[in-house]
Amino acid sequence: MSTNDLPATTVEVTCTVNGESVQLRLDPRESLLDVLRERLALTGTKKGCDQGHCGACTVHIDGRRVVSCLTPAVQADGQEIRTIESVAGPDGTLHPLQQAFVDNDALQCGYCTPGQIMSGLACIAEGHTADDDQIREYLSGNVCRCGAYVGIVAAVRQAASAAREG
Numbered sequence: 033m034s035t036n037d038l039p040a041t042t043v044e045v046t047c048t049v050n051g052e053s054v055q056l057r058l059d060p061r062e063s064l065l066d067v068l069r070e071r072l073a074l075t076g077t078k079k080g081c082d083q084g085h086c087g088a089c090t091v092h093i094d095g096r097r098v099v100s101c102l103t104p105a106v107q108a109d110g111q112e113i114r115t116i117e118s119v120a121g122p123d124g125t126l127h128p129l130q131q132a133f134v135d136n137d138a139l140q141c142g143y144c145t146p147g148q149i150m151s152g153l154a155c156i157a158e159g160h161t162a163d164d165d166q167i168r169e170y171l172s173g174n175v176c177r178c179g180a181y182v183g184i185v186a187a188v189r190q191a192a193s194a195a196r197e198g
C-alpha cells in the first residue's frame with residue numbers, strides 16, 4: 033500500500049454557512065473551496081487558479097475575506113462562512129453592489145464576479161473606498177481576465193457612496 037492509499041483521518045467540523053448550521057466530517061486536506069462547491073453544492077464561488085492568485089474563490093469567514101482555495105476547510109470550525117449565494121435577498125432582489133455591477137457593466141464573462149463582489153463588500157465594510165486608488169488597491173487580489181476593472185471600480189464606488197448616504 034502506498035502512502036496515498038492510506039485512509040485519511042477525518043475531522044468533525046461545525047460551522048455556519050450563509051446563516052445555516054452545517055456539520056461536516058472532513059479530510060483535513062480538503063480546501064474550503066472544494067467543500068463549498070462539491071459537498072454543499074454552493075457553486076457560486078469559483079475556482080480559478082486554485083493557488084491563491086486570482087481571488088475568484090473569495091468568501092468571508094467571520095466577515096473577513098479569504099481565498100477559500102488556500103483555506104483548509106477545517107479552519108471553518110466554529111466560524112461563520114458567507115458566500116455569494118447569501119448576497120441577494122431571499123426573493124432574488126440584488127444587493128446594491130450587485131446592482132451597481134450591472135449598472136456599470138462591471139463584468140463580461142462574469143467568472144470573476146462572485147469573488148469581486150465578496151471582496152467589494154469587505155472593501156466597503158472596512159471603509160477602504162476613499163477614492164478610486166484605494167478601491168483599486170483593496171481589490172488588487174482579484175484578477176479579471178476580461179479587464180472589466182474600470183466598471184468594477186465604478187461599481188464599488190457607487191455602492192460605497194450609496195451605503196454612506198444610508
Ligand code: FES
Pocket residue numbers: 078079080081082083084085086087088089090099100101102
Ligand atoms: S481560485 Fe483561489 S485565488 Fe484563484
Ligand code: FES
Pocket residue numbers: 138139140141142143144145175176177178179180
Ligand atoms: S468578467 Fe471575465 S474574468 Fe472578469
